[in-house]
Amino acid sequence: MALKITSRFRRLLQRPGSIDLGPYERMTAAIAECEESVEALTDEELTAAVDALRTEGGLDEDALIEFLALAREAARRAIGERAFDGQLVGAIALLGGRVIEMATGEGKTLAGAIAAAGYAIGGRRVQVMAVNDYLAHRDAEWMGPVYELLGVSVSAVGQASTPEERREAYQAEICYAPVSEVGFDVLRDRLVADPAERVSAKPDVALVDEADSVLIDEARVPLVLAGASSSEEIDDDVVAMVRTLRAGVDYEIDGDGRTVALTDKGTDVVEEHLGGIDLYDEENLERMTQVNVALHAEVLLRRDVDYLVRDGKVHLVNTNRGRIAKLQRWPDGLQAAVEAKEAVPVSESGEILDSITVQALITSYPTLCGMTGTAVVVGEQLEEFYGVEVAVVPPNKPNVRKDEQDRLYLSMKDKQTALVNHVAEVHETGRPILIGTHSVEESEQLSELLEAAEIEHVVLNAKNDAEEAAIIAEAGVPETVTVSTQMAGRGTDIRLGGRDGSHDKDRAIELGGLYVIGTGRHPSSRLDDQLRGRAGRQGDPGGSVFFASLADELVTRYSVTSGLRPSPDKEGRLTDRKALGVVEHAQRVADGANHELHRNTWSYHRLTGQQRAIVLEVREKVLTEDLAQAELAERQKERFDELVEQYGEEVVAEAARTIALHHLDRRWTEHLAYLADLREGIHLRSLAGGMVHMKPIDEFNRSAIESFDTLIADAWNDAAKTFETAEITADGLDLDASGVARPTATWTYLVNDNPFGTEADRILGRLRNLIKPDAPAIEDTVPSELDGETEFVDLPPELAEADDDEDADDSDDSDDADDVDEVEAKDDEDGKKK
Numbered sequence: 001m002a003l004k005i006t007s008r009f010r011r012l013l014q015r016p017g018s019i020d021l022g023p024y025e026r027m028t029a030a031i032a033e034c035e036e037s038v039e040a041l042t043d044e045e046l047t048a049a050v051d052a053l054r055t056e057g058g059l060d061e062d063a064l065i066e067f068l069a070l071a072r073e074a075a076r077r078a079i080g081e082r083a084f085d086g087q088l089v090g091a092i093a094l095l096g097g098r099v100i101e102m103a104t105g106e107g108k109t110l111a112g113a114i115a116a117a118g119y120a121i122g123g124r125r126v127q128v129m130a131v132n133d134y135l136a137h138r139d140a141e142w143m144g145p146v147y148e149l150l151g152v153s154v155s156a157v158g159q160a161s162t163p164e165e166r167r168e169a170y171q172a173e174i175c176y177a178p179v180s181e182v183g184f185d186v187l188r189d190r191l192v193a194d195p196a197e198r199v200s201a202k203p204d205v206a207l208v209d210e211a212d213s214v215l216i217d218e219a220r221v222p223l224v225l226a227g228a229s230s231s232e233e234i235d236d237d238v239v240a241m242v243r244t245l246r247a248g249v250d251y252e253i254d255g256d257g258r259t260v261a262l263t264d265k266g267t268d269v270v271e272e273h274l275g276g277i278d279l280y281d282e283e284n285l286e287r288m289t290q291v292n293v294a295l296h297a298e299v300l301l302r303r304d305v306d307y308l309v310r311d312g313k314v315h316l317v318n319t320n321r322g323r324i325a326k327l328q329r330w331p332d333g334l335q336a337a338v339e340a341k342e343a344v345p346v347s348e349s350g351e352i353l354d355s356i357t358v359q360a361l362i363t364s365y366p367t368l369c370g371m372t373g374t375a376v377v378v379g380e381q382l383e384e385f386y387g388v389e390v391a392v393v394p395p396n397k398p399n400v401r402k403d404e405q406d407r408l409y410l411s412m413k414d415k416q417t418a419l420v421n422h423v424a425e426v427h428e429t430g431r432p433i434l435i436g437t438h439s440v441e442e443s444e445q446l447s448e449l450l451e452a453a454e455i456e457h458v459v460l461n462a463k464n465d466a467e468e469a470a471i472i473a474e475a476g477v478p479e480t481v482t483v484s485t486q487m488a489g490r491g492t493d494i495r496l497g498g499r500d501g502s503h504d505k506d507r508a509i510e511l512g513g514l515y516v517i518g519t520g521r522h523p524s525s526r527l528d529d530q531l532r533g534r535a536g537r538q539g540d541p542g543g544s545v546f547f548a549s550l551a552d553e554l555v556t557r558y559s560v561t562s563g564l565r566p567s568p569d570k571e572g573r574l575t576d577r578k579a580l581g582v583v584e585h586a587q588r589v590a591d592g593a594n595h596e597l598h599r600n601t602w603s604y605h606r607l608t609g610q611q612r613a614i615v616l617e618v619r620e621k622v623l624t625e626d627l628a629q630a631e632l633a634e635r636q637k638e639r640f641d642e643l644v645e646q647y648g649e650e651v652v653a654e655a656a657r658t659i660a661l662h663h664l665d666r667r668w669t670e671h672l673a674y675l676a677d678l679r680e681g682i683h684l685r686s687l688a689g690g691m692v693h694m695k696p697i698d699e700f701n702r703s704a705i706e707s708f709d710t711l712i713a714d715a716w717n718d719a720a721k722t723f724e725t726a727e728i729t730a731d732g733l734d735l736d737a738s739g740v741a742r743p744t745a746t747w748t749y750l751v752n753d754n755p756f757g758t759e760a761d762r763i764l765g766r767l768r769n770l771i772k773p774d775a776p777a778i779e780d781t782v783p784s785e786l787d788g789e790t791e792f793v794d795l796p797p798e799l800a801e802a803d804d805d806e807d808a809d810d811s812d813d814s815d816d817a818d819d820v821d822e823v824e825a826k827d828d829e830d831g832k833k834k
Helices: 002-012 022-039 043-052 061-079 085-095 108-121 133-150 163-170 179-189 211-220 236-242 264-273 282-299 334-341 358-362 376-386 412-429 440-452 465-473 505-510 525-532 553-558 577-624 627-635 637-647 649-687 696-708 711-725 759-769 797-833
Strands: 099-101 126-130 154-156 174-178 205-209 223-231 251-253 260-262 307-310 313-318 348-356 367-372 390-392 407-409 433-436 458-460 481-484 514-518 542-549 746-750
Touching: 022 061, 022 085, 043 061, 043 133, 061 085, 061 108, 061 133, 085 099, 085 108, 085 367, 108 126, 108 133, 108 174, 108 205, 108 367, 126 133, 126 179, 133 154, 133 174, 154 163, 163 174, 174 179, 179 211, 179 223, 179 348, 179 358, 205 211, 211 358, 211 367, 211 376, 211 577, 236 264, 236 282, 236 334, 251 282, 260 264, 260 282, 282 334, 313 334, 348 358, 348 649, 358 376, 358 577, 376 390, 376 525, 376 577, 407 412, 407 577, 412 433, 412 440, 412 514, 412 542, 440 458, 440 481, 458 465, 465 481, 514 525, 525 542, 542 553, 553 577, 577 627, 577 649, 577 696, 577 711, 627 637, 627 649, 627 711, 637 649, 637 711, 649 696, 649 711
Parallel strands: 099 367, 099 390, 126 174, 126 205, 154 174, 205 367, 407 542, 433 481, 433 514, 458 481, 514 542
Antiparallel strands: 223 348, 223 746, 251 260, 307 313
């Protein structure tokens, strides 16, 4: 009853999570009435009963009720899991095109499988998009027996899948695949020279697992297809020289830690080291680029945080999940700079052939639904970017987890000391502990502290993520301490007493269940909730607490530090509301900045997507029709007729098609490179104040449209010129001799789409360092008990450094005032909404 009242109240306020579950809950009662008759069926009869429901127009309510009863029974028989009513409610919501929120341990995987089968029985093809290979293959295999009993075909795609395996897999009624693999296959299919080379299927239904992570977090990172061009080696002397430069003297880092630039003194040092050259002379442009990327790699990119070195190669770390991002690399020479920094072989570089955002990929599907444990928080974004609503499915058993107040400390050292002491105290009782860290580096630092305290533990991070299932599955065993990087998308249930509950489950319950400890707040409150959600599954006891400090990156990057009145106790802990509010404020601002980054990415890619659609339409006609033959016969009639007479129409038509495809793709690649330069330049001009009355996005769109206007015509002109001199024989077109050879290799990767940050990022950077005129100085706010002979308790170095920068920003105050007010107002509004 309370659930229904809450649901209706939310709907009245038009808040996310407001879908009325009443009709779905009534359907579960009807499903239960069918249960006895369904149980009497043999396996063959059950499969036949499902087959009888197949249709091409989707299942009506009566057919849906019958199907769900059959699916519940199939799951009970096939994998020993009878779906709860909540799981059926979730499946119905998914079949209605919703994103469902179900708590960790409530059985999202089975609910998703039932919904996917329901779509398939209704005549639809479903792609279940997972966050990684492991989960895609695991879930397809795990749910396989259920699908088999329902008579539905299922498959999986992973990074190791061959083109033939991908082609076959996508034809199954239900295909599990990482969202990145689906996107990369779409990109590769866009560049095929033969329709038979395509592997992906026509988009129909996208059922997205970990929907908030995929649809919101991943949407900020475009997927890129690149073609090999050359190796970008960085001179060893440049790498060595950059290591000698001094922070604050030879180079400066911006407030957000996103960019680094040489000072005048640093420029002099570099020019002298390189033989007295003028670094900014046009002939030294390549050398200046090497210096810049080497400096970026040396100063801003940290080993075991941003990347790992394994097997003689640099591997980027997915910061959202704490795993190695196997398909990710840095563009524009930065990859080579990091490889030079770490003294590993420099990999081949290339140019971008095409790209797509996750949002553009997902919105190409006529039907979208998804599931996650934290959807309500991003409900407005899901509505804004994808037009889907959230349905909150109540847990099968009430959540009795106890979430403690954050423990906030003045410095990082105080926090770490208190955290280890707390772990030791809880560990003595035997209670299982899961510690969530933010990076590989942090997990290893904490591991060293735990070892020093003689606390036995296991570590799960990007260096050993292949062992994650076994490690996480046993995290609920008494006496166990598990240290893990990001828990989002781990996908493995933590049961008290271990995987099968046979390792002192009763004792684990008596001790209070799994105890989750966070080493710091995440930039998104959703990640905090996902970590907390590992405890208290299915009505089990559990607890959680977060340790934080005023020196955490979240605070130093996203919150105002001046005017604080630190009053720590003897252990460095802060308990006053204002100090605790700084962390909450920083998280709200970070959430808002990431939302703006998503919106900004989509804004810049929307027009590009429309232009790509135009190119694809022409390309499809070239690929499958006689457009190339007709165009080139008209433009080079004499040459065309001559070749047809010599070698036959089929040979010439194929050569024309190949040439036309090459130049369409070539012109598109050049257009993408132009857009990348254009966008970077626009942001730099914006930073310089040269576009006060003009939005960068408007200027970008104007220039992008102007550049694209002649793209198709230019491609045909290029094709006609090539056709005129192409080497064509009875064996066909000589690709190399005619200059239309395809890239010798292609690869895929993810790329940060906004290295300079959004306008909001830059405003926030100024906001953090801004000192309000009426704000009291730190020296004036020392607690009385610490005054006099007591040593002054200062802010942590990270905050003190931020405050020291205030004078440098004074010249910008007049320009920033309105922006700061706007950000603060927006932040207050967001806080009220929460």
